[in-house]
Structure formats: structure tokens, C-alpha cells
Amino acid sequence: MAVYTEFSDEEFGAFIGGYDLGTVLSIKGIAEGVENSNYLLATEAGQFVLTLYEKRVDAADLPFFLGLMEHLAGRGLTCPTPVRDRAGNALNRLAGRPAAIVTFLSGLSVRRPRVEHCAAVGTALAELHLAGDGFALTRRNALSIDSWRPLYRLCHGRADEVAPNLAADIEAELDYQEARWPSGLPQGIIHADLFPDNVFFLEGRLSGLIDFYFACNDMLAYDVAISLNAWCFETDVSLNVTKARALLAGYNGVRPFTAAEIDTLPLLARGSALRFLLTRLHDWLTVPPGALVVPKNPLEYYKKLRFHRGVGDAGAYGLDR
């Protein structure tokens, strides 16, 4: 559930008056995204999403995020495109917060992905990776491996409240991954959060990708590992290898994996599982009871991490070298 920043009629009037979008027909706060306040905005010019960026987003990153959406849309990817005001700015301010208007995408996210959804997501992720090529700005991954131990230190004291021996297990996993994390794999722009709620489908076809607010520069195959974890496990946290094979084949058909990427995929999947385990564990232990945002259970990703520990090679995901 999203946070809502309220604004006065006068503030909104002054803000929207800077754009060339005609008369405003309606504006509704929508329950989308947990980081920002989002409004569905209808004007004579069409449908848009107005976003007010709240504290968890670093304002210094906004030119990267908005520029990236513009770059990707220009390369033919279906994603929200920032709308520039009459002065040519995509980023403005409303109610004391950075604010932007982006185009609205039709489509519905799926709650329970099927095999064909996984195939389409693999394809779209590879298209995103190719389309990101040539984008002038860069952003380091604030949630990559070097951030995991500091995050662990913030919550290790209470980790065992969530699962027996979890703190020691995470520490051993950090030691393992830090000793092996790869450095030579192909890099580029990654989405870094391509979960089912960030992908829209329309009549069975993928109709767009949203929420680029974790995007950054990192290993492309790490993004694949994130999506593998997000899309290919069943609700009992068992891997559906048919879905994994479909996602990886979809990706490989657009951007073929290198041999090194295939060899490293189990480790990247372990890393991705650890990253979401750690952020969810931190949120789980620090969000006050009754807060607007209900934290996600970290155990789902602990189970995924343990699954990947047992994987010998990418063949377990249906991908052969």
C-alpha cells in the first residue's frame, strides 16, 4: 500500500499549469508502488501517472530513472515515458517533493504467472538489456553484494526471531558469496526489480514494463537471476523448472547467454535470493506494527536461497551450456 502525499488545489493547479496537457478530467490516488505516491491522472491529452517521490528515493537518482525511461521508450521498449513540461523539464516539484508525469500503460499484472508469462518476461528482459545499451548516465547498484554485509549488520541481532540459526547461516552465506562473486560478466543497465507486479499483460501478450526505480548498472545475468527467483517458483517455494526453462529460453533467444554467464547462474541466483532475504528481513524487523506498508515475509527468499545451494549447474534451471 502506497503512501499518499496530499496537495492543495492551488499547488496542483500551479504544477499542472506548466504542462501542455489540456483540462484535467480526474485525478485518483492509486495503490501502486510502496516507495512513492502515485496518482492516475486523466486529461484531455490522455491518461498519465503522476508520481511524487517520497523519502526512500534519492532525488539525485531521479534524472537517471527518468532519463532511462525516455531512452528505453525511444529504443522501442514499452515502458512509461516521462512527459516534459513547456520548459522541457521532466522533473518538477509538487507539495515540496520531486514530481514527474509519465505516460499510462494499459495492461494487468499477473498474480500467478504461467509458463507463457515467464517466456514473455525472459524475452522482454533481454530486450530491455539490449535497449539500455548507449544510455549516457550510470548508477551503481546500491543493493549489490557490497551492501549486503552492512545490511546484515543492521538486523543480525534479531534475525533468529525469524528462523532458528538464521543469523549464523546468513553470515556463512555472505562469506561464501563474497569469496566467489564474479566480476568479469557482461554489464549494462538492469531493471533489478522485475517482479510480476512490474510487468503488464494484455490479452495474453506482454504489454509493458514499469517501475524503474531500482534500475542501475550491474551484471546482466544478475537481473536474469532476480527474475528467475521472482517468476519461476510456486507458492510452496518449489522451483517450476518448466517456467525457468521458458524464461531462460525467452531471454537466450534475444540475447544469447555467454558460457561464463551460464556457469555463474546458480551463484547469481543464490546472490539474488540473499539480497531479497536481507532487504525483507530488515524491513520485517524494523517496520512498526500497524504501519501502512505491510512488510513481505523474508522466509520465502530464505527457502529460495536454500534451494539454489543445492543446485550444481544451470541445467537445474533447464538451461544447458
Place this chain on the structure above:
Amino acid sequence: MAVYTEFSDEEFGAFIGGYDLGTVLSIKGIAEGVENSNYLLATEAGQFVLTLYEKRVDAADLPFFLGLMEHLAGRGLTCPTPVRDRAGNALNRLAGRPAAIVTFLSGLSVRRPRVEHCAAVGTALAELHLAGDGFALTRRNALSIDSWRPLYRLCHGRADEVAPNLAADIEAELDYQEARWPSGLPQGIIHADLFPDNVFFLEGRLSGLIDFYFACNDMLAYDVAISLNAWCFETDVSLNVTKARALLAGYNGVRPFTAAEIDTLPLLARGSALRFLLTRLHDWLTVPPGALVVPKNPLEYYKKLRFHRGVGDAGAYGLDR
């Protein structure tokens, strides 16, 4: 902030398949109404609002509410109109809850009404009262004067936490109003909750009324008193008599007040203030800290109540007999 009932793709598919609305293009939870879960639904047939009725709405009242919207829309009032499924039903079930689809209304609610908004609301309220005539169903006002003392009893023990001597003051007010509450005034369908967030404007003109989930049969002038309290006070809770005069003149121009209504208006305004003081006091004292719904401060209506106690006749509102 609204509650959200989640539903699966399959549940939603089965539900929407019963309607003749074409392909679903998007569905977004919206932050509108605190009683129900509301979704903005776009299909090939247009824009709609899907409502799942939560526990605070009595399912037995739904045929009244939906039938009323259909009746009022048929009489030319701009309000959401229920969409019937292929079997002719306006009311169905989704995720274990009663659910209905109504047409979407363009427009924006105003946060700080100006005089012209108050005039338009007075006119629209009178039009609603005339349009309600002939509606076949009836619903007693569950929040009329006979409910106030039981509501007071639920929270009088802690009322003084909110303002010194509030419990005794409310009790004296109940005695006063119960001894004088009128019975012979013109009755009909009233909205009973026509606050600024339930009225839409587009380019300065009133474009529709929403949220009929408190509508019932009661004195028409009591509905006017509710709107007077909701629209014509400034943020410091002083009456803006120019706004009051505009609202009452707008109403009177469509449905002229009877002499008895004019004489009783100060008492009805006291009664309306007491009703919202009591429901807000109850919510204020019973909603757990950190709950999704932030209760409204009851003191605003305590101040309005005290203002109306000092009113001699409707001339104080700009309405002369």
C-alpha cells in the same frame, strides 16, 4: 485511505466474464472511500469503478444503494450508474464479498470550496431531492437522532479525553435536541454525506455526485444542514456566511424551503453537528493506533455545534424567511 481486498486472476476473470464490457485494459486500486475497496477499471467499453463492499456496509442495503443510483441517473442526475451483467444483475460477488461495477465520473473534488462551489452544491442537492421522488425502495436513517444516544453511551466514558467536560456537554445537548427534534418536515431521499470529497467539478462546473452509501429517507432540510456544515465553514471553523447564503440560495432556487424548514434550520444544523461529532468521537476513541484509516478529529464538529447554539434564526446563515 481505503481497505483493499485482493483477488486472484481467476476470481476476477470469472467475475468480469459475466459482464459485457469487452477486454479489460487495466485495473488499479484507488484510494477513495474508507468503507469499501474501490478499483478503477478500464475496459474496451470505457472506464468504470469496481467496488467490493466491506464489513461496514450492510449487504441488505445494497439493493437500495444501487437501485437509487440507477433511479437518480434515470432522472438526469449525474451520478455513478450501476452496470448490469448479462443476467441483468447489478450486484454480484467477488473474493467472497458483494461487488458491483458502476460508471466512472470525470471531475475533481475541491479541497477548499469557494462561494461558487457552495452555490452549485446547493442547487445539486435540491435536484437530488427532487430526483429521489418516486424511488420505490426506502431505507431508514441508521444515523438519525434515535441512534445518537446509543452511540454516545459507547464512548462517553472517554469523551473527556478529547475535550474537558465533553461527555456532560453532549448529554445536555442530546436532552435538548431530543426534546425539540421536528417530525413534520418534508421527507424524501437524502444523500446524508454530501461532503466536498463526494462532489466533482470540471472547469468550474459541478460534474457529478458520488458515494451514496449513507443515503436514506429522512427530512430533506436535514440534508441541507449536513451540507451547510460540510461546505460553509473555514478551516478555523468560523462560518463563512457568504458561502452559506450561496448554498441555501442555490437550493432554494430549485426547491423552495417551506417556512417550517427555515425556522428549524438552526436546530437541524445543531443536530447534524452532533451526529458527526458523535461518529467521529466514536471512531477517534476506538480506532487502534497505526490503523489504515486515520480517524477525523471530532473537535471540528464540536466547534460547529457550539457555533449553531449561538444562532437565533436562519438569518445567521444568510437565509431570510
